[in-house]
Amino acid sequence: MGQRDIDVVVFGATSLTGRHVAAYLAQRASELGGLRWAAAVRDGAKAKRVFAAEGVEPPETILAEVGNPSSLRAMASRAIVVLNLVGPYMLYGESVIEACVDAGCHYVDLTGEIPFVRRMNAAFDARARAAGVKIVQVCGVAALPPDLGIALAAEAAAKAGEHLVEVDVESRIVEQPMPPRPSDFLSGGSLQSIVAVAGDPEIDCIVDPGCLVPDPATAQAVRVRSPIRVRPRHRDGAVIAPMAPAAFINPAVIHRAAALRAEEDGKPFTPFAYREGLAMGGSTASLPVRYVVAGALSGIQGLIGMLARAHRPDVGRRVSRFLTQALPGSGYEPARERLEPWRWQMSIRARTSTGREMRVEINADGHPFYCTTARMLAEAGLLLSEAGSTPDRSGCLTPSTALGTRSAGRFARAGLRFSLA
């Protein structure tokens, strides 16, 4: 990759998330000096308007379009890393991955579309390993923070000759703009990506926590040990709702990461029981309201789970078509001034084989999906572009297996602080 003239390309830089990635890289370029980055877009005139409004000036803007493979090849052949923000990924992602593998360029995206990730693992893992390329999917708030946090705990346990047997992850919003507005949470781009999964012929794999684990016997052990559950729970005064935006993203990634770590260490893989949720704290008087909200979130995710288990892709396609029309698309997004005033936390409690409890605390600033995610994606891109900053492994990887536990400290610059206790 030595002859590349660009370190990091942001493809889909006009997207809500891409604009924040570009702004972060512009700021990091001024700190680092010598960073070579570029925006890649399908519409140069729109990009000029968008970047002017954002006050961002990419050093170069490349024209690339998903439907034009030669434009993707030209983009990928100049870059060390491509950050892909063009979703829904199951509709637009494969040709970008193909171009990156063919050009020998690392690839990172923000998909949460697990059936798509499974297909990409099957299609590109061997090719990417042969090319020395890292394909890093699900590299936003789903699933980088829990994946990297659990990797830190697993590494500390292994140093003491132990392994993890239980992992419990709780996210919590600490501060958000008030009063909340419906557009504060998910963009049209994200809603359309979630809806696209409902129409996927392999939607059943979203309820399968072992679907990204390469070895079938191990995948079965994961299913038995750690099924995905969406019922609300109660712990230490908090009501625990299913993870947002969906309970069907992190588990598969986290179990794949654990399986890849075991494979690399040459150890048999014993799956841990994994549980996650969104903790809603508050006064005793607010408990019924919190239970109603958690129950509603569980109900929606439970229905999605039932649809996935029903093996009726025809119904899924109809639901997906209807929701694609009914829900907003690209351009529907949180107001700009409402993106920064967020703070959120993730607590990872892990129990080891000797019964010891370990904790990893993650504190973060900014809107989880569009600010923290954009910055962590950009920082992941920078790490991958630097020789020697990430482990020497390739193939279809998870964020933690691609970036390594040493990278955790770097994410503080992106407003994501990890601490292991």
Ligand SMILES: NC(=O)c1ccc[n+]([C@@H]2O[C@H](COP(=O)([O-])OP(=O)(O)OC[C@H]3O[C@@H](n4cnc5c(N)ncnc54)[C@H](OP(=O)(O)O)[C@@H]3O)[C@@H](O)[C@H]2O)c1
């Ligand atoms: N996992 C996470 O934590 C997380 C967080 C945030 C976002 N995401 C995902 O990231 C993706 C982006 O979300 P968003 O809301 O930022 O997107 P968005 O604002 O809807 O933007 C979509 C982008 O795709 C570009 N695009 C569409 N079709 C294209 C084509 N044929 N060729 C080239 N470019 C094309 C658009 O270009 P134009 O501007 O020219 O239309 C735009 O830049 C979504 O899939 C979302 O689910 C995930």
